[in-house]
Amino acid sequence: MEKPQKLLVLINSLGMYDWSLAAKFFLNTQVFAGAVGNGGSERHQNFLNQTRNMEVGSNICNNQMSHGSNTKAIRTVAHFDASTKEFILNSPDFEAAKFWVGNMGKTATHAVVYAQLYTSDGQCHGLHSFVVQIRDPKTLLPMPGVMVGDIGKKLGQNGIDNGFAMFYNVRIPQENLLNSTGDISPSGKYTSRYKDPKQRLGASLGTLSSGRVSIIGMTVVNLKLVVSIAIRFSATRRQFGPTEKEEIPVLEYQLQQWRLIPYLAAAYALDYFSKSFFMNLIELQIGILMKDRSPRQAELGKEIHALSCAGKPLASWTAQHGAQECREACGGHGFLAINRLGDIRNDNDPNCTYEGDNNVLLQQTSNYLLGLFHSIREDNIPCESPLGSTHFLNDFKTILSHKFTARTARECLDCTVPLAAYKWLVCYLLRESNQKLQQERQKATNDFDARNNSQVYYCRSLALAFIEHTILQRYYDYTHDTSTPASLQPVLRKLCTLYGLWSLSKHMAVLYQGGYFTGELPGKIIQDAVLELCAELKDDAVSLVDAIAPPDFILNSPIAKADGELYKNLWSAVLQGEKVLERPSWWAEFCTKKPLIAKL
Ligand SMILES: CCCCCCCCCCCCCCCCCCCCC/C=C/C(=O)SCCNC(=O)CCNC(=O)[C@H](O)C(C)(C)COP(=O)(O)OP(=O)(O)OC[C@H]1O[C@@H](n2cnc3c(N)ncnc32)[C@H](O)[C@@H]1OP(=O)(O)O
Numbered sequence: 001m002e003k004p005q006k007l008l009v010l011i012n013s014l015g016m017y018d019w020s021l022a023a024k025f026f027l028n029t030q031v032f033a034g035a036v037g038n039g040g041s042e043r044h045q046n047f048l049n050q051t052r053n054m055e056v057g058s059n060i061c062n063n064q065m066s067h068g069s070n071t072k073a074i075r076t077v078a079h080f081d082a083s084t085k086e087f088i089l090n091s092p093d094f095e096a097a098k099f100w101v102g103n104m105g106k107t108a109t110h111a112v113v114y115a116q117l118y119t120s121d122g123q124c125h126g127l128h129s130f131v132v133q134i135r136d137p138k139t140l141l142p143m144p145g146v147m148v149g150d151i152g153k154k155l156g157q158n159g160i161d162n163g164f165a166m167f168y169n170v171r172i173p174q175e176n177l178l179n180s181t182g183d184i185s186p187s188g189k190y191t192s193r194y195k196d197p198k199q200r201l202g203a204s205l206g207t208l209s210s211g212r213v214s215i216i217g218m219t220v221v222n223l224k225l226v227v228s229i230a231i232r233f234s235a236t237r238r239q240f241g242p243t244e245k246e247e248i249p250v251l252e253y254q255l256q257q258w259r260l261i262p263y264l265a266a267a268y269a270l271d272y273f274s275k276s277f278f279m280n281l282i283e284l285q286i287g288i289l290m291k292d293r294s295p296r297q298a299e300l301g302k303e304i305h306a307l308s309c310a311g312k313p314l315a316s317w318t319a320q321h322g323a324q325e326c327r328e329a330c331g332g333h334g335f336l337a338i339n340r341l342g343d344i345r346n347d348n349d350p351n352c353t354y355e356g357d358n359n360v361l362l363q364q365t366s367n368y369l370l371g372l373f374h375s376i377r378e379d380n381i382p383c384e385s386p387l388g389s390t391h392f393l394n395d396f397k398t399i400l401s402h403k404f405t406a407r408t409a410r411e412c413l414d415c416t417v418p419l420a421a422y423k424w425l426v427c428y429l430l431r432e433s434n435q436k437l438q439q440e441r442q443k444a445t446n447d448f449d450a451r452n453n454s455q456v457y458y459c460r461s462l463a464l465a466f467i468e469h470t471i472l473q474r475y476y477d478y479t480h481d482t483s484t485p486a487s488l489q490p491v492l493r494k495l496c497t498l499y500g501l502w503s504l505s506k507h508m509a510v511l512y513q514g515g516y517f518t519g520e521l522p523g524k525i526i527q528d529a530v531l532e533l534c535a536e537l538k539d540d541a542v543s544l545v546d547a548i549a550p551p552d553f554i555l556n557s558p559i560a561k562a563d564g565e566l567y568k569n570l571w572s573a574v575l576q577g578e579k580v581l582e583r584p585s586w587w588a589e590f591c592t593k594k595p596l597i598a599k600l
């Protein structure tokens with residue numbers, strides 16, 4: 001409680017070693033405990049104590065075989081039985097089985113189960129969460145009425161047991177309803193402080209924000225690991241050269257620099273965002289603990305939801321693309337499993353899906369921005385979001401009148417250039433998305449279709465540009481803050497500008513389309529500036545990696561040890577492989593007792 005950053009450090013440190021281990025531990029101690037703590041009340045304290053003491057093992061259980069993204073449509077039901085003061089849980093059929101749930105496969109003894117709450121009068125009150133005992137903690141055998149099992153091998157994170165669960169008339173005490181969004185009175189009546197069911201749904205899903213914010217940090221860890229491996233390798237791997245006698249490190253090639261150094265810059269910028277955003281989450285959590293019901297607390301929850309719903313997609317995709325680029329940047333050795341790039345890539349992959357599919361989540365961010373735009377433009381209400389990420393939207397008219405003014409690559413080496421371009425880009429995409437939505441509303445018969453047909457090129461791009469702007473603005477402020485050591489500022493500012501220009505260059509088409517750029521100059525000087533920054537950062541790249549890489553034992557990649565002894569370390573690791581020099585047990589069949597051809 002005194003130093004909440006330590007939690008993020010612990011998640012990231014364990015994850016650097018192994019993500020399955022980290023997930024297994026934190027699903028229990030943080031995700032389950034967070035869902036009980038945020039969703040419940042004093043009467044659920046015993047579950048928190050038991051979890052903390054490792055007496056029970058748990059997780060959250062939201063997803064079903066036939067429904068993940070659309071949580072509203074979850075079909076698990078919890079009927080209140082007024083005569084026994086119990087809820088009776090049922091899975092209507094196997095398609096409604098809880099599925100994918102971490103820790104559920106073998107070890108979970110309890111779970112926070114999301115289900116539709118029905119009162120005895122047969123009325124449904126929507127999605128609520130319940131603590132349900134799954135197994136006996138002494139024997140790990142399922143509780144009566146619970147069918148539980150493991151879903152099998154996955155593409156990554158195989159050290160964690162993801163499982164399924166079905167419920168047949170499973171009775172749980174009334175108190176196991178996590179009652180922060182709604183409760184049952186002693187007379188059996190349903191009560192809630194949220195009159196609007198949409199708001200109630202948002203409140204009951206609020207606990208997912210903690211996971212999404214934490215996942216941003218997890219993907220940054222993956223990015224740090226892969227760039228550390230690829231840059232150390234590239235600084236020591238030699239290939240070709242200006243003369244036949246001399247071969248140069250592959251990091252000297254402009255092409256290799258352009259492929260890797262922007263990911264190094266992204267690791268730094270995203271790392272700062274992840275850490276500062278985690279502290280924003282802590283502020284929100286403290287408000288929840290203190291039962292803060294102020295409008296600011298509500299707005300903070302919405303802003304964190306909007307930022308995490310774009311931050312998780314951006315960070316997980318950056319790590320995903322970075323992992324693949326780094327794998328290829330290490331050539332054949334990058335494909336050797338002992339060098340770890342494959343495991344990191346596969347373990348990172350589900351970050352794009354769990355705690356909300358990336359493409360689905362981005363829609364939450366654009367909905368939030370479109371809502372603000374409506375208030376600013378139609379209702380003349382300036383936006384004052386608690387974290388300030390949207391304040392610049394109040395000036396959208398002025399910002400939209402701006403044009404790109406830099407004339408040389410040198411001018412673009414200042415981060416104010418990409419920052420100004422991003423402000424224009426977000427305002428432009430916001431105005432265009434709003435217009436597109438209105439057009440689609442006129443064409444479509446319902447709002448559902450209108451929204452769906454406004455995603456590609458509009459709302460989706462808007463959400464991504466918005467989060468890139470937020471990350472860049474935060475890192476810019478940090479690298480220009482007087483508390484940041486003056487000796488470090490020059491190199492950090494270069495990383496900041498490179499991240500900004502490199503990210504911006506993915507939006508070139510829209511910058512031209514909307515008239516912010518005209519002629520060939522803007523595109524050319526931005527490309528030149530990116531290459532210039534890569535070249536300037538190349539000599540610092542190894543030091544920059546040394547500052548973010550874990551110790552060799554944790555990095556666990558022979559081609560990337562800190563001593564730079566590439567071949568010695570690789571050779572030694574290969575020779576220590578299991579049975580590496582042994583002939584195979586089937587050598588005789590291969591050599592002498594060969595099967596006769598056509599006699600198999
Ligand atoms: C000092 C205190 C210290 C405390 C420290 C605490 C720190 C905590 C640290 C936590 C550590 C975690 C460790 C991490 C390790 C984890 C390892 C990783 C393992 C991963 C395990 C995976 C688990 C899962 O995947 S669980 C299942 C997750 N499922 C999903 O995410 C489903 C996605 N779908 C949805 O969320 C919804 O259905 C959604 C958002 C798509 C909404 O769909 P809708 O039906 O269309 O509804 P909509 O109209 O859009 O929304 C209604 C309303 O609600 C608002 N809303 C929605 N969600 C939220 C939210 N989270 N917060 C706030 N508001 C929300 C939405 O904006 C709408 O509002 P309005 O527009 O205003 O009406």
Ligand SMILES: Cc1cc2nc3c(=O)[nH]c(=O)nc-3n(C[C@H](O)[C@H](O)[C@H](O)COP(=O)(O)OP(=O)(O)OC[C@H]3O[C@@H](n4cnc5c(N)ncnc54)[C@H](O)[C@@H]3O)c2cc1C
Pocket residue numbers: 059060061062063064066067068069070099100101102157162350353354355356357358359360
């Ligand atoms: C490793 C792993 C661990 C997990 N752990 C847990 C856990 O512990 N507890 C738990 O409850 N769940 C868990 N999950 C489930 C996870 O939360 C869901 O898989 C996730 O929310 C995505 O939902 P889905 O699988 O239903 O995807 P779907 O929604 O079926 O997505 C399929 C495709 O459809 C697209 N799509 C869906 N809706 C739209 C739309 N409106 N517009 C455009 N495109 C759309 C998606 O982008 C995606 O490409 C885990 C999943 C994984 C992979």
